[in-house]
Structure formats: structure tokens, C-alpha cells
């Protein structure tokens with residue numbers, strides 16, 4: 001598919017240098033993206049809440065060079081990280097046809113995460129979003145482009161090429177990624193913002209209860225690929241597109257129970273798809289199931305609208321509105337803490353999206 005934005009490059013021997021920095025949050029999908037085709041194009045629309053506390057800070061210092069090749073240094077948490085560096089080099093190579101400056105500039109990149117790297121929290125969404133914002137910012141500085149909605153859209157497009165779910169981290173609040181016949185302006189190429197939501201959802205918490213910090217036995221990339229031969233794939237894509245529409249209407253109405261039910265149904269569907277892939281695999285751990293049972297029993301007994309979702313991993317994301325915060329805190333301490341790995345909980349909330357640092 002043709003690149004939908006203008007392409008900018010420096011003149012030969014043009015000397016430039018500068019520094020940019022962005023903080024970008026992670027996001028949690030309520031309707032999941034699972035299955036893709038082509039160049040990181042989703043097989044269904046997905047909808048997520050952008051978070052705030054789980055974020056990546058990335059600074060890029062740039063200087064022109066005459067090599068016409070990707071050239072970077074990369075420090076993660078202040079330490080050289082060759083594995084991450086080579087991922088970034090591949091990514092820059094990959095987008096260089098769209099953004100030739102990535103070969104005309106040398107980049108010194110420094111990145112830190114607000115959450116522990118070994119916590120089991122995927123950092124690809126926030127880290128690819130932060131790099132993409134920095135690159136879009138460098139381009140807009142060098143070519144005097146406005147930092148408007150097109151600027152964010154382009155950053156979302158670029159982030160998508162690094163990690164699909166990262167495309168949704170560039171936009172605060174609620175975002176949808178994936179073309180949908182009933183959602184105006186929706187696109188497979190970048191995420192869009194959803195504005196029309198009830199105020200209760202601006203107060204939402206996502207407490208991430210770490211069940212295991214071990215590396216996943218099956219990566220997201222391998223998981224997406226297994227959807228290609230999954231016999232339930234097509235009904236699943238239809239279901240997800242239907243659920244996005246249902247969810248948009250729930251988000252308008254403010255029905256927190258309907259919201260939570262849909263979130264749990266999606267989490268269970270995602271993991272069921274993994275369990276019926278060929279080969280099948282399980283990412284939930286015993287502690288995940290123990291917590292699911294506890295959450296459902298507590299909710300049935302108390303009526304408190306606390307629900308869970310899961311990413312492609314064993315950790316529980318506890319979703320609830322702010323007005324039940326104190327009850328939920330007691331519930332976590334009394335009933336869920338025992339199943340966490342060393343009591344690690346990352347307390348997050350729905351957030352406003354990227355923040356410029358430099």
C-alpha cells in the first residue's frame with residue numbers, strides 16, 4: 001500500500017542537529033487485535049484505553065551524516081542493550097523508504113521505562129510509540145511541519161509498523177485501530193480517537209497484578225501467525241468487529257457492568273484462541289485462574305463493578321471506576337495479593353496520551 005504522507009529528505013550536505021524527547025504510555029485493549037496480514041494490518045478492529053503510569057521516555061539526539069545508512073547508539077535504562085538496538089536498527093531500515101531522514105541522520109537514543117523491565121509487562125507498545133513520536137517530531141522540526149492531528153496520525157502509522165498495538169498509544173483516552181464499516185475515519189493504517197464516552201470511563205483504573213514475570217513461551221508475533229490456520233479465525237474477526245460497536249455504545253451509556261462483561265469475554269476469547277491454535281498453547285498460569293475465580297465471586301457477592309482483562313500473558317488487569325477504589329483496594333489486599341509474584345502490582349489509570357519532554 002502506498003505511503004499516504006509526503007516524504008521529506010535533507011539536501012545533500014545539509015548540516016542539522018538537535019534533540020527531541022517524548023513520554024508515551026502503554027495501552028490496554030478491551031477488544032483485542034489478534035491476527036494480522038500484510039504490513040502489520042489488523043484482521044479486525046480493536047479498541048483500547050490508553051494508560052498513564054506505565055510509560056516509556058525516549059530521547060533522541062540527532063546529527064546529520066553522509067553515510068546514507070542507519071546509524072544509532074542505544075542506551076536502555078542507561079546501559080547499552082545490543083538486542084534492543086538491533087530491533088530498532090531493523091525498524092529504522094524498515095521505515096526508511098517513508099522517512100529517508102532515518103538514514104541521513106545519526107541517532108543517539110536513550111530510553112527508560114517507568115515499569116520494571118522484568119515485570120512481565122510488554123513494553124513494545126509504549127517504546128515503539130515513543131520512538132515514533134520522536135521521529136515524527138524530528139521530521140516536523142527539520143521541515144517546519146505543524147504538530148497537528150496529521151502529525152499524531154503519522155506517528156501512529158509509524159508506530160504500527162513497529163508493533164501493531166503501539167498505534168493505539170499515540171492517542172489519549174479511548175482509541176480504535178482497524179477499518180470498520182460503521183466507524184467513520186477508522187483505518188487499518190493508524191488509530192483514531194473516540195471522543196463520545198461517558199465521564200465514568202475517564203476515571204477508570206487498570207491495576208496490573210503480576211502473576212509471572214517470566215518471558216512468554218510464545219511471542220505475540222508467533223501468536224498472530226497461528227491465527228492464519230485457526231479454524232475459528234473468521235468468526236472471531238466478525239465477533240471482534242461486532243463487539244467494537246457494542247462497546248462504543250456501552251462507552252456512551254456509562255454501563256460499567258456491561259463494559260466489564262465485554263472486557264472479560266474478550267480476555268477469555270483471546271486465550272481460548274491460543275488454546276485452540278495448532279500447536280495449542282496456554283499463557284495463563286494457575287494464579288491467573290485463581291484470581292479470575294476470586295474476582296467473579298467477589299463481584300457476585302458485593303455488586304462492585306470490578307472486572308478483569310488479560311493481555312497475551314498471565315497477568316491480570318483489574319478494571320474498575322474510581323468510585324469503588326477503596327473497596328477494591330481492600331479486596332486486592334485480602335484476596336488477590338496472595339497470587340501475585342512477590343506482591344508486584346502496577347497501579348495504572350486511563351491517561352491522556354503522549355507528553356513532550358524536550
Ligand code: PMV
Nearest residue numbers: 029032033163164165220312
Ligand atoms: O502489538 P502486538 O503485535 O504485540 O500484539 C498485541 C496483541 C494483544 O496485546 C494481545 C492485543 C491488543 O490488541 O493489544
